[in-house]
Structures are given as structure tokens and as C-alpha cells.
Amino acid sequence: MARQTVYLDHNAASPLRPEARAALLDALEFAGNPSSVHGHGRALRNVIETGRQKVARLCGAETRQVVFTGSATEAITQAITGGVKALSASAIAISAGEHAAAAKAAEATGLPIWTVGLDSDGRIDLDQLAAVLARADAESVTLLVAVHWVNNETGVIQPIERINAMVGPTRHTLFIDAVQALGKLPLDFAASAPDMMAVSGHKIGAPSGIGALLVKAHADTVRLIPGGGQEQGRRGGTESAALIAAFGAAAEACTYDMGRLAEITSRLETGIRALAADAVIFGQGANRTGNVTNFAVPGLGNATAMMALDLMGLSVSSGSACSSGKVGASHVLAAMGVPKDLANCALRVSFGWNSTMGDAEAFLVGLENLLSRQRRDGKAA
Incomplete structure (x- = not known):
């Protein structure tokens, strides 16, 4: 492991x-x-x-x-x-x-x-x-x-x-x-x-x-x-x-360093969009805390993605830790009207007191590798 x-x-x-x-x-x-x-x-x-x-x-x-x-x-x-x-x-x-x-x-x-x-x-x-x-x-x-x-x-x-x-x-x-x-x-x-x-x-x-x-x-x-x-x-x-x-x-x-975390999150979301133009960031039209991004790349299932990212040394989730290990789409995304097939691609990346910009960069490298592999496998198929 x-x-x-x-x-x-x-x-x-x-x-x-x-x-x-x-x-x-x-x-x-x-x-x-x-x-x-x-x-x-x-x-x-x-x-x-x-x-x-x-x-x-x-x-x-x-x-x-x-x-x-x-x-x-x-x-x-x-x-x-x-x-x-x-x-x-x-x-x-x-x-x-x-x-x-x-x-x-x-x-x-x-x-x-x-x-x-x-x-x-x-x-x-x-x-x-x-x-x-x-x-x-x-x-x-x-x-x-x-x-x-x-x-x-x-x-x-x-x-x-x-x-x-x-x-x-x-x-x-x-x-x-x-x-x-x-x-x-x-x-x-x-x-x-x-x-x-x-x-x-x-x-x-x-x-x-x-x-x-x-x-x-x-x-x-x-x-x-x-x-x-x-x-x-x-x-x-x-x-x-x-x-x-x-x-x-x-x-x-505890200090309210949300400005620093918002900068990290902004870099993350900019990078996600650059890697996948069709990526959807959930709640982007609302006021958010600035430390978390919940997004989906259509066709990239979250169960497979989480396992692949974990093997790269990147710990992310698909939503609540109390339900991530269970089968079924997020009830939150369902309540927002997100289609089930897209909700099943949702990944959550969240930052905290010891997070750095390097953490966001590391995730983007991992996501790029994951997407490259997906596109390569898709062409091979």
C-alpha cells in the first residue's frame, strides 16, 4: 500500500x-x-x-x-x-x-x-x-x-x-x-x-x-x-x-485563515478546469467557505478515481465520510438536482490548518495522470 x-x-x-x-x-x-x-x-x-x-x-x-x-x-x-x-x-x-x-x-x-x-x-x-x-x-x-x-x-x-x-x-x-x-x-x-x-x-x-x-x-x-x-x-x-x-x-x-485557504482552493479549481473543460464544480454560484471543492468530471467515476488517487498518495473523498463507503449517490447533490450519473463522479477536496499550495499542485498532478490514463484507455477501447 x-x-x-x-x-x-x-x-x-x-x-x-x-x-x-x-x-x-x-x-x-x-x-x-x-x-x-x-x-x-x-x-x-x-x-x-x-x-x-x-x-x-x-x-x-x-x-x-x-x-x-x-x-x-x-x-x-x-x-x-x-x-x-x-x-x-x-x-x-x-x-x-x-x-x-x-x-x-x-x-x-x-x-x-x-x-x-x-x-x-x-x-x-x-x-x-x-x-x-x-x-x-x-x-x-x-x-x-x-x-x-x-x-x-x-x-x-x-x-x-x-x-x-x-x-x-x-x-x-x-x-x-x-x-x-x-x-x-x-x-x-x-x-x-x-x-x-x-x-x-x-x-x-x-x-x-x-x-x-x-x-x-x-x-x-x-x-x-x-x-x-x-x-x-x-x-x-x-x-x-x-x-x-x-x-x-x-x-x-484556531485562526480564521480562510483567505489563505481560498487562494489554495482557487488555484485548485482553476487547475481542474484547465485539465477538464467539462468539469462541474458544485455550488459554485453560492457563497462557499473557500476551503473545499466538490467537483465532477463526467465519465470519471468517483470510486475508481479515489482508489487511483489513493495509490498516488492523495487522500480525497466523494463526500461525507459517514457515507463515502456506501453505494449510492450523494443525497445533497440529489437535492440540488444533480443527475445521478454525474453525482457518481463527484470528488471532494478539502483543505485545513496545515494545507499548502503544494497540496493543491500535487492533486492536480494526480488528476492529470488520472485523466490521461482515462483518455488513453478510452482510445484503446
Whole structure:
């Protein structure tokens, strides 16, 4: 197996930051349980609360609004399945482009699901959202509205301010999946409309296994895991001080260097178009984060392409890491109206904190080799 030399899948998980590694190892030296009242326990509690402050700062949240979870999926599930019970929702409104974690959590509630579509560039259809809200009011239905801020497959930034303005003043609950927005866009949870928001550590260079749900005071009864009163009674189970410390360190080290990443992405997309004039870049008409390109070259199947690129030492994906290994086209691209045969050619290249222009150049060399081979084989056939 070829040694992986160029990592181009930051939207799945970003490599561990040195600061996070150091904080993780330091915290592992502490003995005890953070819920214990003796000195060892208090020392661990201090590690956790320091990490909470750092994560809160990056999220624009109050420290007490941060509930640590074992992953973003857990945070999303707590918000949706716990939220409908605690906040008496009778239906869920969810966009057609949501991550599987949100879609599956919505299904698990057993409540009616009202789906809001996407336009051809992957933006949430605000007219449909308005119609859903009007229908709910007409039918006296209380909604939990669950939408993502940034799409994990395309990098499309949703019109979150308009969504906030539409849902925030209503009697309905608004939950935002901000997993792909953290570290890329300024978050101001405390002063914004959402009642709850989910974030994840491994998207910004913390280890996997740590996420957080941000919760406003009026939604503080949302629960998923009962237990011994940890996280102010909002999520049972002994906290991992080491993972929380690493999350906090990654949050503290996180800078909004999206301008630099946008330059790398721009070079990538220019190079893709030069190599394949018929290449399609999904969501190119929308506002995107600038660190990800989801594209397709007609006739170049993504399963074959990913294997070939992997052998060249280039790690890319075909979309969500939670579904890339499964048969079937992306539900996000399907919601955008992309034909299935083209969606089955989709490749996602995403950059992060340690990406360089050389990474983009390396991918373009690999893509050129792949396309040359495809054309050569096509002529031979």
C-alpha cells in the first residue's frame, strides 16, 4: 500500500494540531475523577473548565452554555431527539441537505418531518422554509427547525442570518448544525437567534471523540443521557478532561485563515478546469467557505478515481465520510438536482490548518495522470 503523503480530506477530520496534542498529553498526567471534591478531582475540574472557556470563546458563547458531548453526532441527537421532548415540538422541519446525523435523529423521533429543499447551488430554499413556517402556524404545529450552517460536502454557506430572522422571533425552536462553520466563520451564539448549536473538535484539529452542544437558558431542559449530574446535569457520564483540554487548545489555536485557504482552493479549481473543460464544480454560484471543492468530471467515476488517487498518495473523498463507503449517490447533490450519473463522479477536496499550495499542485498532478490514463484507455477501447 502506498504511503499517504498528501491529506486532502479536512472536512472529514482535520489532522491533530500540535497544541491539541500537547494539551491532551498534559491532561492525561492528571489522576482522578473531575467530579471528586478532593484536590486531584478539583485539578481535573479546572482542566475541563479552562477548556470550556476556550471553546466558548471560539463559539461566541457564554461558558455555561457549552455542554461537552462525545461527538457532534451526539450533540445533534441530543438537540433533536432531546429537544422535541423537552420543548414539546410536534413536527420537525429539516433541510434536504442535512448531515445524516440530523436526518437519522429526526427519523428516530417518530414525528412528522417537513423537508425544506435546496436550490441548484445547494442553498436552502427560503420560500419553502417560509411556507413551512406558515403551514405550522395555520395548523397550530410547534416545529423544531434543524438546518446546517455550512454543507459538509459542498462548502456552501447557508443564508443563516435570514434563517435566524425567519425562525428566531417565532415560537418554534431553531437548531443549527455549525460543525463545518466552526473555525471557518465567526460564530456568535450568545447574541444570535438559534436556541441550540452543535460543534465538533476534530474538524478544527482536536482529536475525534469530543464535541459540544451550545444551549440557551430557555432550552436548558434538553437532555439525552441521564447520569450522575455531570455537565450541570445536562449530559451524564464522567467527562474526558484530556479530550476537552485538547478541544480547548485547538479552539485557542484556531485562526480564521480562510483567505489563505481560498487562494489554495482557487488555484485548485482553476487547475481542474484547465485539465477538464467539462468539469462541474458544485455550488459554485453560492457563497462557499473557500476551503473545499466538490467537483465532477463526467465519465470519471468517483470510486475508481479515489482508489487511483489513493495509490498516488492523495487522500480525497466523494463526500461525507459517514457515507463515502456506501453505494449510492450523494443525497445533497440529489437535492440540488444533480443527475445521478454525474453525482457518481463527484470528488471532494478539502483543505485545513496545515494545507499548502503544494497540496493543491500535487492533486492536480494526480488528476492529470488520472485523466490521461482515462483518455488513453478510452482510445484503446
